[in-house]
Amino acid sequence: MDLDRPLFATFWNGVIDLEHDSINRVIEKYERLIEEGKISGSKCHACTRIMVPPRPVCRTCGSTDIEVVEVEGQGRLLTWTTIYVGPPSYENNVPYTVGIVELTNGERLTGIVDIPVSELKYDLPVTAAFDDERQGAARLRWKKA
Numbered sequence: 001m002d003l004d005r006p007l008f009a010t011f012w013n014g015v016i017d018l019e020h021d022s023i024n025r026v027i028e029k030y031e032r033l034i035e036e037g038k039i040s041g042s043k044c045h046a047c048t049r050i051m052v053p054p055r056p057v058c059r060t061c062g063s064t065d066i067e068v069v070e071v072e073g074q075g076r077l078l079t080w081t082t083i084y085v086g087p088p089s090y091e092n093n094v095p096y097t098v099g100i101v102e103l104t105n106g107e108r109l110t111g112i113v114d115i116p117v118s119e120l121k122y123d124l125p126v127t128a129a130f131d132d133e134r135q136g137a138a139r140l141r142w143k144k145a
Helices: 020-035 088-093
Strands: 007-011 014-018 039-044 066-071 074-083 096-103 108-113 125-130 140-144
Touching (some): 020 039, 020 066, 074 108
Antiparallel strands (some): 007 014, 074 096, 074 125, 096 108, 125 140
């Protein structure tokens, strides 16, 4: 990949030219907020949609007029699976459970669920927590609300 040229993102209404700095800006703010123990999303200034996780292009209207904002870390557990054979970076942590959580704004986000499997149920209220021993998005954990 030629990093000196703009990236192109295919979108439902055509091709949008994205500069690397706009992508890096979104990623840097997302990682900074994760390190602060906060969940972030992208707010589109054109249509006001908030998307989680943040992205440099609005998936509703295609605008690149995006601002990274903090979003509430509350939601409900929609589904989950327990991993018994993990990737090399997690092989010492098996078994662990990963779930999909619908946030209060309707967006969905995955993460490790730190709740005993016997207590998991559909629509269980959960809240975001962060593992201080991990970095980046791997810090996110879901706990009972």
